[in-house]
Amino acid sequence: MIGAKILVIEDDPEIKEVIRLYLEKNGFRVVQAEDGQNAAHIVMEEQPELIILDVLLPGKNGFEVCQEIRERTQAPILFLSCKKDETDKIMGLGLGGDDYMTKPFSPNELIARVKAHLRRPHLSGGEKEAGGAKQTIGSIQIDRLSRVVRVNGGEVTLSRKEFDLLSFLASRPEQTFSHEQLFREIWGQESFNDTRTIIVHVSNLRKKIEPDPSNPQYIINVHGVGYKFISSL
Incomplete structure (x- = not known):
């Protein structure tokens, strides 16, 4: 799990930086993108082991990105969103997302969820x-x-x-x-x-x-x- 590569797709520079700092502090390698336009290409090139995906992105939104990259990877996808509407969460999970956190979020809880997803890639x-x-x-x-x-x-x-x-x-x-x-x-x-x-x-x-x-x-x-x-x- 330590050293796993995480792709962060987030357009807010402050949030993206906080996520990067906490991930690297916990021993993860971080790849970043600020929009979903080239997400599929990045996924194929970098082969991340987990993806943190903002919902409200410029251009393609996170749900569209999820559909596109889910065809190329089975890596866990963790949505981040400022939208607390239950229907958005249902949509995200229904499109192939594995988890959904709303902003503002605790960075420590985010790290705990990342570690939990990476601990369970196979059956016991x-x-x-x-x-x-x-x-x-x-x-x-x-x-x-x-x-x-x-x-x-x-x-x-x-x-x-x-x-x-x-x-x-x-x-x-x-x-x-x-x-x-x-x-x-x-x-x-x-x-x-x-x-x-x-x-x-x-x-x-x-x-x-x-x-x-x-x-x-x-x-x-x-x-x-x-x-x-x-x-x-």
Whole structure:
């Protein structure tokens, strides 16, 4: 994790400098861009291990940039935004973002989130053992080594966090997990009362793996608690 390359796409020079100083203080290498015009090129050239992306950029906004670079990298994308509207957060996570922080933010919390994302690039040994390297449940096939998911034989595109969430739940069928437990397991940190992130990722997953997302048969709500994965179909 130490020495990992972080791409910061932020047009505010003061915020960009604060982020750079804190990242470098914690041992990270920093690449910077002030807009999203050449973001895809920078991602391909620099191969960053995590991307910090401002939403309100000149020219292409952060959501447009996210869509463009998500086709080229599975590196975690952490949105920064001065917009506190819940719909913006839902949109950002729905487009393939992994996390969303609103300005003003604590630099120490930002660093904690960066470290948490970089700590969890692969499944733990316990999860592989619980679900096996390959697992078939109904019409879903999960290959944990290649990180590929197929539904009815066709490959579906999942973000890194969507894959991790599906793999974690499927490896522990019939067990109920709270939003806080899932956030801690998948994001590697406390949820900061952020249940919306889990809800959005579950919603996105259902659209990709469920025959009828409005009436899910795999990822089931447990009222007042959280979610569980049903394998006995």
